[in-house]
Amino acid sequence: MAHLTGVEPRPRIRHNDYSPLTPPPLGGWSPTLGASVVIPAHGGQHRLDLTLAALAAQTYPAHLIEVIVVDDRSDPPLRLPDLRPENTRIVPVPDGGWGAGHAMNAGIAAAEGEIVQRLDADMVISREHLEALFRWHHLTDYLVTIGGKRFAEEPALTPGQVHDAVRHGSPEDLFDPSALVSSSTEETIRRLDGLRASKNPYQVCTGPTVSLRRALLDEVRGFDPEVVRGQDTEFAYRLAQAGAVFVPDPDARAVHLGLPAQRGEHGRAIVRLVEAHLAHRVPLRRDLRKEPGRRWRVPYVEVVFDVTGADEPRIVAAVDAVLRGTLTDVAVTLTGPWTLLDGGRRWAPGTEAFDLALVRAAFGHDARVRFAESAAPTAAPVPFRYTAPIDAPPSPALLERAVKAMLEERVGLLVLEAPGGRTATLERTEAVARARLLAAPGEAIADVIAQTHGVRHATPDEFDKVSTTGREPAAQPVESTQSAQPAQPVRTTQAGAGTPGGGGAADGNATARPEDRAPRSRRGLFRRS
Template sequence: MAHLTGVEPRPRIRHNDYSPLTPPPIGGWTPTLGASVVIPAHGGQHRLDLTLAALAAQTYPAHLVEVIVVDDRSDPPLRLPDLRPENTRIVAAPDGGWGAGHAMNAGIAVAEGEIVQRLDADMVISREHLEALFRWQHLTDYVVTIGGKKFAEERPLTPGQVYDAVRRGSPEDLFDPSELVSSSTEETIRRLDGLRASKNPYQVCTGPTVSLRRALLDEVRGFDTDVVRGQDTEFAYRLAQAGAVFVPDAEARAVHLGLPAQRGEHGRSIVRLVETHLAHRVPLRRDLRKEPGRRWLVPYVEVVFDVTGAGEGRIVAAVDAVLRGTLTDVAVTLTGPWSLLDGGRRWAPGTEAFDLALVRAAFGHDARVRFAERAAPTAAPVPFRYTAPVGAPPAPALLERGVKAMLEERIGLLVVELPEGGTATLERTEAAARARRLARPGEDPADVIAQTHGVRHAAAGEFEKSPAPAAKPAAAAAPQPARQPATAKPATEKSANEKSATGEPATAHAPQPQPEASPRRRGLFRRS
């Protein structure tokens, strides 16, 4: 196995098809990277004791692992049991917040490992769990590895029983396989070829056992502590916008102590809270943004105009054209020499500074309009960015129709040829971020996007007509196949628990996967 050293070029993975990566067999390689296992915990001392006992029996070298338990105001405070990994410590979550995301950030702040593993405080993991996830992290630095889990009704167990069973590789003695409950994401992962065919793989990255490299974690700035429910999905969404690839590993098995929470009124209330957070922060969930008059924390599309040297009338016309478009979930970034307005100078009429002052006075109170000296390298966490000359703003329906085409064709860059000459670009943020990560010095990022997501050129006129109103059912025309780039793979059917590329739930009439033949019963952790 080739380890990533910073010399070899990173593999260029298309969409989420991580097939170019070949992990070494369990036990057949030599790990070199240090890892920090961060466990956010609130109460549940006995469950934490079992989790630490399983961690003490891992095949990943103990001298490369530290374990950080973050006590999120437990009463009584958590303590370290006698049976635990050697390098284990407890830190207290700081004042000023609460919840798993807040605790994770506290643990990350003191973590020293190149790999960071998030693990819930109520998981009994197999002895190969960490090794299975971390072997991918030795291959490249932009993968997020996801462990599996099943739910088990809690039963009396001692840390010694867990340690012995995990170390022997036979924790099946601890749980009755016939009573284990599968997580809802397992079928999605299986059906989508281990997420290789998933359009939005971040949606199954729900947090109980996830690992990633420290640089990727730092790039997205950890967890959003304002999101107290659904923080794992929001975090995974931002990782996706940073160009991450999501890799589930079936060898990383685990049992969650306790059955899934009952639905009921409480469960429905939690879902409402999660969806409220995600509606503002995950623009791809279009099903959560059904109120056209709302303004959302993270817009769907960022439009960038370089206004350097442009007059006030042209700039205002361009901004107004975007804000009047059929896609209202937008923000406009105006880049230019705004520093000319600093320092309390007088701006003489007819100068560039005077025109900029007029523009800032016109839009300075509109939260949809931003002013910057230059555009950020990517639009993250906004999922799309349109960049055009200020003298050629998009036609009313261009953004809406262009984004729709990109989603249908799964392309990363749409180059729009303008009628008056020149081009504009509509780029997918995840594709642009991955290209920045993978491009060699001097290489055009568009060439990288062509390899990882696909690029298409099109005339602006293709997207200028307003979307046709929905036809009545009796007169509905047969759907036309979506235009596919030459390198596109066949579309994959979606099940009810997998969102489409637009974030909409899958249609109820989508073909359902056929059940697999029932395998011979065996212990959850037993090797095949």
Template sequence: MTGGTAVDRPPIRHNDYSPLDPPPLGGWDPELSVSVVIPAHGGQHRLDLTLAALAAQTYPASLMEVIVVDDGSDPPLRLPEIVPSNTRIVPSAPGGWGIAHALNTGAAVADGRIIQRLDADMVVWREHIEALARWHHLTDYLVTIGAKRFVEDPPLSPAQLHERVRAGSLEEVFDLSKALPSSTEQTIFRTDGLRNSRNPYHVCTGPTVSMRRETFHAVGGIDPGVLRGEDTEFAYRLATHGVVFVPDMAARAVHLGIPAQRRDRQRAVRAVAPYLAHRVPLRRDLRKDGGRRWLVPYVEVVMHVGAVEETGEERVRAAVSAALEGSVADVLVTLVAPWSRLPEGRRPVLGDPSFELRLLREHFSHDERIRLADEVSPTPGPTPFRYTGPVSVPLGRDSLERMIAAVQDDRSGLLVVDLGDEGQATLERAEALGRARLLGADDVVTSIKATHGVRHGDQAEFWPVRPAPRPQPSPRPQAGKPLPAQSGRAERQGGKAECQGGRTAPSTPRLPSPSSGLSAPPRSWRARLRSAIRTFRAG
């Protein structure tokens, strides 16, 4: 249990948080403050029920504040009679609208060490906030997810609901056996509480989620440009940041009303698809349009070209082309060199000491698929993978595809490929790099080995040698017809006749040499006409 500044950061393997041992509900003393941020647009009655339930929480009232962000409600929202002691309404910040914008507004003014998102139509059990917050007292790189089911609005006033929550008797109000289950809960149970999940961010879908405040801000908050699926996109960025997702089914809640996905699933799915296609590269099913460029690439390819005088301009250009023309087209190439230190102003163009580097900059600075950087960023996130390799070994057409398949197969965080005398190439998983950074690892490779695993391979596995094409047998000639290859060769050689098997392929004969002893070929009609005129004049 940690509080204050001391934080224990155990190296959790993938998403298996089993080493963490949360305290029993009611059997511990909380220390971290919690800010419950509720984005709301209209729906005053449901908001009243949400606040009435929050007013009956087991988490200490002195450590909890509630911030309702009014996202342009008409009429404006008001605080009802029954609310937690430290509750306020703030308007959504100017210049934007929507759930993401409202959440960012609330997080910006939150004082709590933990930020708890809660929808304005959620009714939570009395231990809900405590159940999620207890995990954040263990370590600081977790995202906790509460349970939820969908029900119709209860025939209760906020005061009546408040009493039921405080008494721990909400089961008498909501018949959970008839409630509509959440698909996320089904995934949680199927993957042993997300311990075995390959992509646990999939179930981090909004209505009740909590994390440390610094974690929320470290990934830039929620993208206000995403109007549908903003919770999934945010969770994906949290995943590449290296967090661990912990669902706690003791944090029970019901969602009032049937979700939009159930009312019109096809339209809801279509509304989300373009937002996630551009921002979540792991959703390969959404990136099937050929020839497209996406906001967040699938792979970053890093090449160090600072010693271009030794490497050679043509070699760099060939390596870049190989990266962009491979079977994985969704690529961003980063060329690392001291670009910003190139002096500007008047200089001898041909005698410039940085002549080679300037040529490269001009070659690539106008291509949106290529980025010029002075140094490598600590992590490629939100791009999920980063390849780094020498310019002297250009990527094969399917090298990236093979490498990604390898790390996806065993979920390793780092692949190291031995390239012999040319050194090595690596493929890093952003999630693993992010985890190493969150753990404060001095040795990144050792950290990744502990949390995700390191895989090794050789060049032949990912740069396979293509077999030489087998020679094709020569076709048998037909009488009176030239062979196709010979016909083409005869045309290129000015009509040389070829003999095969005693048969002569017709062609235009060459002029004989003077010593050949052969008669001259027939002359053209102009030559014959001129000869006849000379003969007539001579006679």
């Protein structure tokens, strides 16, 4: 994402605590950003008519709104009712896929607004709904705003009734208050102080009403069209890895027509399909990866070694050390001059190209090992990246223990400094992505991470204890079961040596709380090849 121009620098939000942002009061400001409301729809013409009637009564300026209904092969095809926002059109879903994610991508491609709002085709939203969500996007461009919703059986309503009730500010009067069903996500949001205290706020971003700026949307390249159920959670997970902050706004009220779908045998089957998709694409859902023998589409940790100038035995030893560690949900990226092997050249023994050819022959068929000229700016969508010298691969339990410590302490960067000047780093992808977004020209990425997530420096033997269980980190609970209490603060450095984008010496070293610190041993953190 490019830096903002013509406005103040982006605010540096710590974790998901957006408290430094103060949105303008509803009705007391002048919006300027154009917005595209994208509605994926498959059938349900009458409910769509009610949704469009509510959209026609919004307080956000009508000339700044376009509405795109994406018809996902409805039979009969959807039509536009008379009562709708003026700038509304229907876009047919293209061939090659189905489902809300595929339809959303078609709508996004047609959208022209700076803000993109994803809205279900069975939502009656309050008149301030769009204004409440969009006002945040006028403050900065890396927010994802989430509207509220309650569920109701659909009463006999006309579009005119909905429009009048929304225009007068009382859409709830259309429904029996005793029959309205609260959303479970609203309770989670409340307990976690409006998600300010949430460890994984993406989990409540389930789709019916969500908005974000175009740049952030482009950064994650839209929805995954292969995910036909659970696509909103998967999308939100990738937004989190891009450094996004999630802001629910209670003033963005809505009623979802129809009761929650996850009921009965059919609902349970849908949940199983959702979990099958998320297991492969959302590594933080450790509860969905209970079988250690499997290989997953998105690994939990990426390990990066620069193999430039290294001989084959050292490279092979480093890769094998990672692959036989206690944390098996990993991928290894070997960066170096792999183009030396291109063009049909001969590889003379004793040359760098010959060693690289041996390595590629050894690991070229192992899907866990990748070859690249250089590492990508972040590990996204992988949530963690470990980078170490080729002659200092991790000891068997290092990744398991270090990742666990990062999760418990909520730090964004762990710098491991061993004797002899060797340094390894464990990065949290969301922290690096946000720091890259916020850093001023020439500013060290580690300095920004210290402000937004925290940086911890550690000595090698703090984590060098071989696990006696051989098990991977415990499953991370979903937000609905997490405590609302914020994590204890972690002492952070303001600069780092040997850290991503860093330069200069650190001002000080953070230390773990005694109960979090691993027992010390005499073995070094890094293996010697």
